[in-house]
Amino acid sequence: MTFMEWTDEFSVGVPEIDADHQQLLKHINDLHEAVEREAGGEVLDKVFDALPLYVSYHFAHEEGLFLRTKYPGYAKHRRAHLALRNTVTEVHSEFQSGSREVLPQQVLEFLKTWLYEHILVADQAFGAYLAANRIAL
Numbered sequence: 001m002t003f004m005e006w007t008d009e010f011s012v013g014v015p016e017i018d019a020d021h022q023q024l025l026k027h028i029n030d031l032h033e034a035v036e037r038e039a040g041g042e043v044l045d046k047v048f049d050a051l052p053l054y055v056s057y058h059f060a061h062e063e064g065l066f067l068r069t070k071y072p073g074y075a076k077h078r079r080a081h082l083a084l085r086n087t088v089t090e091v092h093s094e095f096q097s098g099s100r101e102v103l104p105q106q107v108l109e110f111l112k113t114w115l116y117e118h119i120l121v122a123d124q125a126f127g128a129y130l131a132a133n134r135i136a137l
């Protein structure tokens with residue numbers, strides 16, 4: 001079973017954001033798959049490296065759109081992004097330092113919950129703002 005399944009309920013109504021989210025889910029699924037098959041350190045490092053990069057890219061992408069469309073929820077949404085980015089960075093560096101106290105499975109479960117909630121509430125609120133104000137990207 002796929003760890004994070006994309007369904008239409010996650011659509012924020014903005015194709016370029018939906019495409020990012022699908023890609024993000026793919027990175028998380030790749031990581032999950034590597035963890036499940038107990039991939040060696042190198043494989044795990046590779047997928048673990050790709051995720052923070054993509055998270056940073058995606059957050060910057062959304063924040064750019066917020067600015068461009070004068071989204072009033074910008075500051076609050078950006079704070080949520082920053083908090084998650086800090087957590088990912090911490091977990092990533094602990095993992096790189098060889099600490100096995102960070103269990104990949106727990107990290108994945110945390111990310112899954114965070115992402116689903118964030119998309120369904122914060123990201124969809126931005127989609128609703130665009131729709132309500134008839135702003136086309």
Ligand SMILES: [Fe+2]
Binds near residue numbers: 021062119123
């Ligand atoms: Fe997002």
Ligand SMILES: [Fe+2]
Binds near residue numbers: 062118122
């Ligand atoms: Fe977001």
